[in-house]
Amino acid sequence: MAKTIAVIGAGLGGLSAAVRLAHKGYRVRLFERNSTVGGKMNIRLAGGYRFDTGPSLLTMPFVVDELFASSGFRREDFFEVLPIDPICRYFYPDGTVLDTHADTERMMQALAVISPRDADAYKQFLKYAQRIYDTTAEVFLFTPIHEWKELLRARYLPTLFGLRHIDALRTVHRSVSSFFSDPRIVQLFDRYATYNGSDPFRAPATLNIIPYVEYGLGGYYIRGGMYRLVDALVEIAVRLGVEIYTNAAVERILHNNGRATGVLTDGQPIAADAVICNADVVVAHSELLDIPQRAEKLRALEPSISGMVFLWGVQKSHAGLAHHNIIFSSDYRREFTQIFDQHAAPDDPTIYISITAKTDPDHAPPGCENWFVLVNMPYLAQGQDWATIVATMRATVLAKLQQNGLDIEEHIAQEEVFTPEDFFSLYGSNRGSIYGISSNSRMTAFKRPSNRSRDIAGLFFAGGSTHPGGGVPLVLLSGSMAADMANTYCTL
Ligand SMILES: Cc1cc2nc3c(=O)[nH]c(=O)nc-3n(C[C@H](O)[C@H](O)[C@H](O)COP(=O)(O)OP(=O)(O)OC[C@H]3O[C@@H](n4cnc5c(N)ncnc54)[C@H](O)[C@@H]3O)c2cc1C
DSSP: OOOEEEEEOOSHHHHHHHHHHHHTTOEEEEEOSSSSSSTTSOEEEETTEEEEOSOOOBOOHHHHHHHHHHTTOOGGGTOOEEEOSSSEEEEOTTSOEEEEOSSHHHHHHHHHHHOHHHHHHHHHHHHHHHHHHHHHIIIIISSOTTOHHHHTSGGGHHHHHOTTTTTOSSBHHHHHHHHOOSHHHHHHHHGGGGGGTOOTTTSBGGGGHHHIIIIISOOEEETTOTHHHHHHHHHHHHHTTOEEESSOOEEEEEEETTEEEEEEETTEEEEOSEEEEOSOHHHHHHHTOOOHHHHHHHHTSOBOOEEEEEEEEESSOOTTOOSEEEEOOSOHHHHHIIIIISOOOOSSOOEEEEEGGGTOGGGSOTTOEEEEEEEEEOOOOTTOOHHHHHHHHHHHHHHHHHHTTOOOGGGEEEEEEEOHHHHHHHHOOGGGOSSSBOOOSTTHHHHSOOSBOSSSBTEEEOSTTSTTOSSHHHHHHHHHHHHHHHHHHHHO
């Protein structure tokens, strides 16, 4: 009889693990506490508008393709992946507007309008970022870094002992400033640290692989909306026989004599040969397990940045906006000091606006736009009053939009807001963080919780709070690593 694997949570990490294991012939039982699947990658439909609630930019689409292929399917049969150009339109406080492109020549031309010297430096920067990617990706992204046997393969050792070569000793900001001199271009490349929820003024320059991933490998969108990835994974999972239970919160991870034996949901024990936990590792140790020392250690890790999202159905269209847009703050350092040191909402936030109706016009009624607006926020800490912060931030964002000629307040026909408290209550994210653990230190890759429980055999972790980190491709990879480990464990 097929062995049973229980998966806790139908975020991308849980879905990735579930389809891989079902393809290998396991009986997979997937428990999701919400009524919808997808976790942070979710969807809202209201008043003729369609919104993605989480990820809006897809990078490394080959990871998605590989997941489909390894489960016996072709991604192309489910949805189209589109390169986006411009990747993003940037608006600076001094009125400069910059479109960024994956095409190197076009990107250099765009940068040259701001600074010809920095446009020349761009090629060097991209080369440098690619070198870090080439050196680190296999070890830090595609390998379960906490599995010593894997890690000690001879070909990985130079990377592990060569912190200097992967630029782990400088911060993102110092490194970016050594290539570029115009503060607007420095701010552009500093921004990539936020893609994994970190502070560019603290995070190691190794994170400069992120601009390489975006410009060297490209920025993509899923035609029809990002949630189509979740729809497709569910379709595959069902075809492979995964049993998906929604409104099914797991209350405990069951174990006996140091081995996982199943999960408890709705007061009922469900037996399993192995358990994959896609719930946040830190929260799971506090709420689903009874290992207080481990829980305390994990709670000491600094969470990533959080965010505030406004979904606005806007009865107006704006020819000057692209699919992805950023309106920068005037003092980036101050923004991160407020977020990470003071745990306070920034008073001059960087505003990200994604409008999928630019690519999929049916995502909004004719003449209207579906705005997904994201501002960086601190993770949950004492003394924050989110009702007040929402009111202040809404007014701040609308005023800043108005200064940029985007007068939308009177035209907002639909509205929904997500705060860090919502990311905690909806998806169980540790202190409302949206990318798991921050990378604000040199050793983060090693401190990030491993995919294998250190305390209970047969318990594995998948998702943004575990290795290799947050963001769609990495989370899918974590599901794959957890699935491989569970498979090995069950076949021993
Ligand atoms: C606003 C926002 C914007 C983002 N933008 C991007 C982007 O543009 N590009 C990108 O690559 N990434 C982006 N991300 C990050 C990306 O969404 C996440 O890294 C990824 O979706 C997280 O997947 P996950 O599997 O870790 O977990 P989650 O999505 O957190 O899923 C975990 C699931 O487990 C469930 N669960 C928790 N506890 C239990 C329990 N006890 N029992 C049962 N179920 C449980 C939760 O309900 C949830 O469904 C963004 C995230 C947010 C929030």
